[in-house]
Each structure stands twice: as C-alpha cells, then as structure tokens.
Amino acid sequence: MLRLKNLTKFYPSDIGNQYIFSNVDFEFPENHNIALLGSNGAGKSTLFRIIAGSEYPNSGRVITDKAISWPVALATGIHPQMTGRENTRFIGRVNGVENLDEYEEKVKKFAELGVKYDLPVKSYSSGMRSRLAFGCCIAIEFDIYLIDEATSVGDQRFRAKAKKALLEKSRTANVIMVSHDIKEIKQFCDSAIILHKGELTFYPELDKALDIYRTL
Structure with missing residues (x-):
C-alpha cells in the first residue's frame, strides 16, 4: 500500500x-508500473521527494508498508567528505542491507x-x-523504485547499462516513473497517473493517459 492522506x-x-497539493487523498494502485505525468511545474518531483521522505509536506502524510527507493540517480544522502565506499556502507546500513561487503562491491562494479x-x-564530477x-540504489531490493529521468545518467554506454538494470527491476518490483x-x-510503464492542478488521476490504460497528457 502507498497512500497519500490529507x-x-x-x-x-x-x-x-x-x-x-491541498488535502490530497490518493492511493497508488498496486502491481502496476506507473508513469507520473504532468506539465512542467505540476509538482511531480516534489511528490517524488515527499514519497521518498527527503521532503516533508506541510500537513498530512504518506502511509506505506512498502520499501521505497529514493529517486533513482539523484545524489540524495551522498556526503561529500566521505569516500564512495564509506557512503555505500552508510546507505547500506540505513536501508538494512545484511551483507555490507557484498553490497559495496556490487556498487563499486556497477x-x-x-x-x-x-x-x-x-573530488567527484557530478556524473x-x-x-x-x-x-x-539499484543494488538494494526495494518494493518500489522511484525513477526520475534516471536514464540520463552518465555517458551513452552507462545510460544503456542503467536502463537495462532498471528494466530488470521493473519485472520483479514496481516502478513509479517521471520522464519526458x-x-x-x-x-517501463503499463499505466499512468496524471498530476494536474494539484489532483491525481489514475489511468489503467497508458495510451489513454498519454493522449490526455499531450493536451495539457
């Protein structure tokens, strides 16, 4: 369950x-890979950050029993004074990873x-x-992956690698995706939610949602 309450x-x-948003009540349908659609400035990235817990609403709350990723490819929680390995182990601990040695090697390789x-x-570049x-993120088994323009990361070869990894995840977990x-x-997606003027509407048919999105 993933629900927005008031x-x-x-x-x-x-x-x-x-x-x-103003007093929004909405429950995300389960067992769907969902595109989050809306015009620029509609609040898609803000909603992602709220769902991920990296930003807080003024009131109301997110209710869930799922393990949810932070927005994939955003450097949320990366500490500049720590090494890549130290960051990896810290993130692993926070997310309950059992075998930290195996996890850090997976991250290093990927x-x-x-x-x-x-x-x-x-000392790292932004890339x-x-x-x-x-x-x-990709080395942790989440129930839901939040994907925000994630396949724009790195050069063309790494983008292809990232997309392949995310497609594999989308077959065993659910994704909520923002992309232009x-x-x-x-x-990636079989359905969509349109965010328009602070309201969320679910469309089980992706093509229908895309037709409506093009008119916004």
Missing part, C-alpha cells in the same frame, strides 16, 4: 503561499568508479556522484 504542500512567496571509490566524493547514487521520453515511458 497531503498539503506549499511554498511561501511574496504573493502568498503557492500550493502544490558505478565504475575504480580506485576513485576510495576517494572523497567532494560520478550520480553513478554512485544510482549504484547504491514517451518511448521510455512505454518501455
């Missing part, structure tokens, strides 16, 4: 509070950091940080 989120501004895995992350975060690439959405 969820309200706003940002203060000089002209008053700008609401993204992220392709080589000897730089043992250097402080502050290297993203690869580390991606590797840390319609072809990619069709690869």
